[in-house]
Amino acid sequence: xxxxxxxxxxxxxxxVPPVVSAVKxxxxxxxxxxxxxxxxxxxxxxxxxxxxxxxxLFVHGLGGSSQNWSALMPLLQDVxxxxxxxLPGFGCSPPPDDGNYSVTGHARAVIxxxxxxxxxxxxxxGNSLGGAVATxxxxxxxxxxxxxxxxxxxxxxIRVQRSAVPTGLLxxxxxxxxxARMTREWTAEERTRGVMALCYGDPTRVSEExxxxxxxxxxxxxxxPYFWDAMARSARGIVDAYTLxxxxxxxxxxxxxxxxTQLVYGGRDQLVSHRMARRAAAxxxxxxxxxxxxxxxxxxMEYPEAVAQAFRELLDECGGS
Numbered sequence: 001x002x003x004x005x006x007x008x009x010x011x012x013x014x015x016v017p018p019v020v021s022a023v024k025x026x027x028x029x030x031x032x033x034x035x036x037x038x039x040x041x042x043x044x045x046x047x048x049x050x051x052x053x054x055x056x057l058f059v060h061g062l063g064g065s066s067q068n069w070s071a072l073m074p075l076l077q078d079v080x081x082x083x084x085x086x087l088p089g090f091g092c093s094p095p096p097d098d099g100n101y102s103v104t105g106h107a108r109a110v111i112x113x114x115x116x117x118x119x120x121x122x123x124x125x126g127n128s129l130g131g132a133v134a135t136x137x138x139x140x141x142x143x144x145x146x147x148x149x150x151x152x153x154x155x156x157x158i159r160v161q162r163s164a165v166p167t168g169l170l171x172x173x174x175x176x177x178x179x180a181r182m183t184r185e186w187t188a189e190e191r192t193r194g195v196m197a198l199c200y201g202d203p204t205r206v207s208e209e210x211x212x213x214x215x216x217x218x219x220x221x222x223x224x225p226y227f228w229d230a231m232a233r234s235a236r237g238i239v240d241a242y243t244l245x246x247x248x249x250x251x252x253x254x255x256x257x258x259x260x261t262q263l264v265y266g267g268r269d270q271l272v273s274h275r276m277a278r279r280a281a282a283x284x285x286x287x288x289x290x291x292x293x294x295x296x297x298x299x300x301m302e303y304p305e306a307v308a309q310a311f312r313e314l315l316d317e318c319g320g321s
Contacts, residue, residue, distance in 0.1 A: 023092050023220060024213055026070050031092065036112045041085055042066065042092035043113075046073045048081040054146065054321050055119040058084035059110060061128025061154070061298075062234055063195070065091030067217065068127065072300045075308035079315060080123055085113060087130070089230030101233035103129070103241040103250075107136040111144065120144035123311070124259075127151040127300060128272065129238055132250055139253035147318060148284075149262040149311055152272040152297050155250050155280060156242040188218040201268035201296035254283040261287045262314045264307055266295030288314060 025031055025044070034041045044066035056076065058069040066084035073082045086093035087106050096105065110133060114120045124145045126134030131153025138145040192215045196203040206214070221227050241250055261284040265277040274291070281289045290310045292299050300307045315321075 023065075024067065024217065028074065029070065033092075034113060034116070036109075036116055038098055039088050039096040039109055039112070040094055041088070041109065041113055043083050043085050044070070045083045046077050049078045053079065053081045054123060056080035056082040056123040056125065057110070057114065057119070058082065058125040059106075059127070059130030059134050060084070060087065060090065061130050061152075062238065063090070063231055064127070064130075064298075065217070067091070068298065068301060069125070071304040072125075072307055075304055076311065079312065079320075083119075085110065087133070087234075089226060089234070095226050095230060099233070101230060102237035103132050103136055105237065106133045106234070107140070110134075110137050111141055114141075114144050121146040123147045123149070123315075125149045125151070125300075125311075126153060127298060128154050129234060131155070132238065132241060135250060135254055135257065138259050139256040142258045145257075145259045146321075147262070147311075147314055148257060148259045149264070149307075149314070150280075151264045151299050151307065152266060152269050153263075153280065154238055154241075154272060155254065155276060155283075157273055157276055188215045188222065191222075192218045198270055199297045200302055201266055201292075201294050202302075205302060251279075251283055254280070255285065257284055259286070260314060260318055262290065262310050263287055264290045264292065264295075264299050264310060266297060266299050266302070267291060267293035268295060269297045271297045 023031070028046055030045050030047070032043050032045070034043055058066070058073065060066060060068045066086045069084040073084065076082060088094070088096040088109050089101060096109065098105075106129070114122060121144055124134045124138060124147070126132070131150040132155060134148060134150060135153060135155070138148050192211065193203070196206060196214070200206065244250070247253075263277065263280050263284070265272070265274050267274050277289055277291060281287045288310070290306070292303050292306055295302050
C-alpha cells in the first residue's frame with residue numbers, strides 16, 4: 001500500500017462498487033466510458049458544429065473533472081471537435097489498476113487514450129495538474145499535440161504561495177486521512193464554498209444555479225470510497241514531479257515542447273503564483289501569454305470567453321487547424 005493511500009480504501013472499492021448520484025451532463029454533452037489497458041476513462045464530448053474539425057482534448061486539475069471545461073467547450077465547438085477526460089480516480093473514472101497517480105501516470109493515461117482513439121494530433125488543453133500532465137504529454141509525444149493551451153499549469157515553484165500549502169500537505173502520509181476525519185461533519189455546502197474561495201478570483205461570480213450544481217457534485221464525490229486516496233496520491237504526484245531533475249523535470253520538458261503554446265494566468269490565483277507566468281513564457285519555445293488580473297486558478301470557468309478568444313487567436317496563427 002502506498003504511504004498516502006487511506007487504510008482499507010482498495011479493499012472497500014474492490015468489495016463494494018460505489019453507488020453514487022448521477023453526474024451532471026449539460027445540454028448538448030455526451031458521456032461515454034473508454035476501456036484501456038489497466039484503466040477505464042470517462043470522456044465528456046460535445047459534437048462539433050460540422051464534420052472534419054480538428055480534435056481537441058481538455059484535461060482538468062487536482063480534485064476536478066471533465067465538467068471543469070463545460071463552460072469553454074461550447075464556445076469552441078465551431079472550430080474543434082472537443083472532448084474532456086476524467087483522469088483516473090476523478091469524475092466518473094475509477095482508479096487505475098496500478099494505483100499510479102503520478103504526473104507521469106496521468107500523462108500515460110492521456111497518451112493511451114489518444115493512441116487508442118487515433119485522434120492525435122490534438123489541440124491539448126490543461127489546467128493546474130492537467131497543465132503539468134499536458135506539458136509532459138507534449139514533451140514526450142510531440143506527434144500527439146498540435147497546440148498546447150495551459151491554464152495555471154502546475155509547474156515547479158521555488159517559493160510556493162502560503163495559500164497553496166494546505167493542498168500540498170495532502171501529499172504527506174496520513175494527512176488526507178486526518179483531514180477526512182476532522183472534516184467529517186462539514187456539509188457539502190461548506191466544502192464547496194471553501195473550494196470556490198480557494199480556486200476563484202471572485203467566488204461571487206458563481207451563479208446560484210452553478211453553486212447548487214457544484215454542491216451536488218461535491219456530494220457525489222464524497223460518496224466515492226476512493227475520493228481521498230485519489231486526492232492524496234495525485235497531490236503527492238505533483239510534489240514528486242516538482243522535485244524531479246534532469247530530463248524528467250517539468251521545466252526541462254517545457255523547453256522541449258514543440259507545439260505552439262498559449263499560457264493563461266490569473267492575477268488572483270492562490271494556488272499557482274502569477275509570478276510564474278514570465279518564467280513559463282520564457283521556457284516554452286513558442287509561447288503566448290494571456291494574463292487575466294481578476295481571475296483565480298480556473299480561468300476557463302471564470303472567464304471562458306477570454307480563454308476561448310485566446311485559443312482562437314492561437315488557432316489563426318497556426319492556419320486554422
